[in-house]
Amino acid sequence: MKKDLNINVHHLTRVEGHGNIVVNMKEGKLEKAQLEIVEAPRYFESMLKGRSFHEAAIITSRICGICSLGHQITSLKATEDALGLEVSEQTVLLRKLLINGATIQSNVLHAYFLAAPDFLGVGSVFPLVSSHPDVVVRALRMKRLANDIGDIVSGRAVHPITPVPGGFTKIPSVSELTEIKRRLEEEALPDVMATVETMIALAGAIPKFNRETEYISLRNENEYAFYDGQICSSDTGLVSDTEYRKMTNEFVVSHSTSKHAKVNRSSYMVGALARWNNNFDKYADGVRDAAAKLGLTGVNTNPYMITIAQVVEVAHCVYDSIAIIDKLLTNGLKNEKPNQTPTKYGMGIGSTEVPRGILYHEYTYDRRGQILNANCIIPTGQNLGNIDDDMKKLVPEILDKSKEEITLHLEMLVRAYDPCISCSVHMLDVDFIE
Amino acid sequence: MKPKVAVFDFTGCEGCELNKLNFENELLDIIAHIDFVEWREAMDDKADEYDIAFIEGSISTPECVDRIHDIRNRSKILIALGACAVCGGMNAMKNQKPLEVAREEVYGKDKDLFPTLPALPLSAYVKVDFEIRGCPMTQQEFLRVVTALLMGKNPIIPDYAVCVECKLKENECVYGNGMICMGPITRAGCDAQCPSFGQYCIGCRGLVSHPNKEAMIEILTNHGLSVDEADKKMSLFNTENREGGLK
Numbered sequence: 001m002k003k004d005l006n007i008n009v010h011h012l013t014r015v016e017g018h019g020n021i022v023v024n025m026k027e028g029k030l031e032k033a034q035l036e037i038v039e040a041p042r043y044f045e046s047m048l049k050g051r052s053f054h055e056a057a058i059i060t061s062r063i064c065g066i067c068s069l070g071h072q073i074t075s076l077k078a079t080e081d082a083l084g085l086e087v088s089e090q091t092v093l094l095r096k097l098l099i100n101g102a103t104i105q106s107n108v109l110h111a112y113f114l115a116a117p118d119f120l121g122v123g124s125v126f127p128l129v130s131s132h133p134d135v136v137v138r139a140l141r142m143k144r145l146a147n148d149i150g151d152i153v154s155g156r157a158v159h160p161i162t163p164v165p166g167g168f169t170k171i172p173s174v175s176e177l178t179e180i181k182r183r184l185e186e187e188a189l190p191d192v193m194a195t196v197e198t199m200i201a202l203a204g205a206i207p208k209f210n211r212e213t214e215y216i217s218l219r220n221e222n223e224y225a226f227y228d229g230q231i232c233s234s235d236t237g238l239v240s241d242t243e244y245r246k247m248t249n250e251f252v253v254s255h256s257t258s259k260h261a262k263v264n265r266s267s268y269m270v271g272a273l274a275r276w277n278n279n280f281d282k283y284a285d286g287v288r289d290a291a292a293k294l295g296l297t298g299v300n301t302n303p304y305m306i307t308i309a310q311v312v313e314v315a316h317c318v319y320d321s322i323a324i325i326d327k328l329l330t331n332g333l334k335n336e337k338p339n340q341t342p343t344k345y346g347m348g349i350g351s352t353e354v355p356r357g358i359l360y361h362e363y364t365y366d367r368r369g370q371i372l373n374a375n376c377i378i379p380t381g382q383n384l385g386n387i388d389d390d391m392k393k394l395v396p397e398i399l400d401k402s403k404e405e406i407t408l409h410l411e412m413l414v415r416a417y418d419p420c421i422s423c424s425v426h427m428l429d430v431d432f433i434e
Numbered sequence: 435m436k437p438k439v440a441v442f443d444f445t446g447c448e449g450c451e452l453n454k455l456n457f458e459n460e461l462l463d464i465i466a467h468i469d470f471v472e473w474r475e476a477m478d479d480k481a482d483e484y485d486i487a488f489i490e491g492s493i494s495t496p497e498c499v500d501r502i503h504d505i506r507n508r509s510k511i512l513i514a515l516g517a518c519a520v521c522g523g524m525n526a527m528k529n530q531k532p533l534e535v536a537r538e539e540v541y542g543k544d545k546d547l548f549p550t551l552p553a554l555p556l557s558a559y560v561k562v563d564f565e566i567r568g569c570p571m572t573q574q575e576f577l578r579v580v581t582a583l584l585m586g587k588n589p590i591i592p593d594y595a596v597c598v599e600c601k602l603k604e605n606e607c608v609y610g611n612g613m614i615c616m617g618p619i620t621r622a623g624c625d626a627q628c629p630s631f632g633q634y635c636i637g638c639r640g641l642v643s644h645p646n647k648e649a650m651i652e653i654l655t656n657h658g659l660s661v662d663e664a665d666k667k668m669s670l671f672n673t674e675n676r677e678g679g680l681k
Binding site for chain 1 (some may be wrong): 446447448449450451452453456458459461462465470473474477478479505523524525527528531563569570627628630631633636663666667669
């Protein structure tokens, strides 16, 4: 067994943003095992100050390209909460459809392009184009459909155009939605089934490692919670999202330009596996069956299974999108104008499950509808402490492996969380004093 | 031989890079013609020299400065990708206040932990051969530029206003809905995407070379809209590129 170990992965690949993995062990004692976040700070809350409520979502969507839809919807919810703007059932349904599209897009990108190369022992998706062409083509087809949902409903999948406070600037047509539904049924459903089979074949490469932690996600009694719900902790149960600061408790650490968070323990997990652990009873039977085939039955404490939980969510989002489009078409599409007449001014909170976990935006508006202060708490920031704690437990358990294998296990662990580092260093918690 | 292509990201949201991974219909054709030799977001490999380097993001830390010079030295053609790389983008909004103030607001007593500089476009530090504008860049423009380069031609970047494209699409002018639209002074090339979806142009592609500010102010005044507000909207993407603003 090794006594000394030094690992330093500079600018970890196949993750969004810049992070380093650093592990130091001296004479059998683990001195350091952490993910250093070295992404350049962004100062978003500082930029929001004095901006109009029309611009909050335009600006915060630029926190992250991959999560732009999630930031936008969460930002709109916070603004609507603060200004007392009611939205229609159609707006909520279209937003849920957008969240499904963005979740499919992000989860497929992660499972196929960023994580799967590890399971197959290659450095990127590009070698798979020749070795597994049908799998790559399938992944691209699923991603294209997910992005088409974004392009059609929101104008553009990255930094969406049409979602604004109080509604949408443009409503998709019946024929556009009907065509999306046809592709969901004829392309996406078979592709989901094939994805489950592919992942079953790869599941042997998923490391066996377990560490029970606190799991935090939204929970909604009526549905599998993405768009809204109460905050649910696996340790302490449900609270309203107005309590979100108590459910995050951010703090600065010197090895990360992103803040860390903790609630009841030294760290907690958010994201697809936390959602699964808190909400698997809300899935349809067919989705739970697919999960069972992939080894997910009940609470799971292996962080490497996050990728599998993401695949299960893709299945859910495809079924749910079909149901949403049915409902929109049955209700009849209305050419509604967004409701942008504030009924009050003050503080508002938005919370949404985005691919990497629970996202919070909070704004306070003055009587001109301009932002006085803003706070955004990002899923990846919430996961960083949990990743460090995982590493501290994992390294001693795999010391009999070669340094290369240990490094690979650590890289795969960080990748499993699908961290979004641009998001996490948008720079948090600035309260402005006028 | 296929050109060796690399993609690098600096301060930004990686949305432009993501848009490249979103070429689901064209990705296989693209990689038939070019070799991605380094792209941290998508692959493990690294290389020493590049025929074409695509750079996303603005320059905002001392480390960024060293890295961009190093990449420039090893690249035959360097292309700025997206608003952050071309004009500083939204990151540059932080330049509107003294850096010390921003750092203290964000980090408080820990403000010296993480070094930072004003967020600037790549061209503030190195020679940029071509630009692909927009937030995010549009996939069509990326394909146009790559195709031109593969054919040994210089890509053509439009230098007329978004209004031109908007009129060609016969869109209803969003000024009629009481919106302040940056279209009259913003560089085209996006096919007037935002106004086509009922939203105003947010100016993400930067200004045309000689923006007609007087005419812009006249439009605003004719619609009873405030020049101050338009000036503020203009700063979203153009802090480093607004020639004193409208006022």
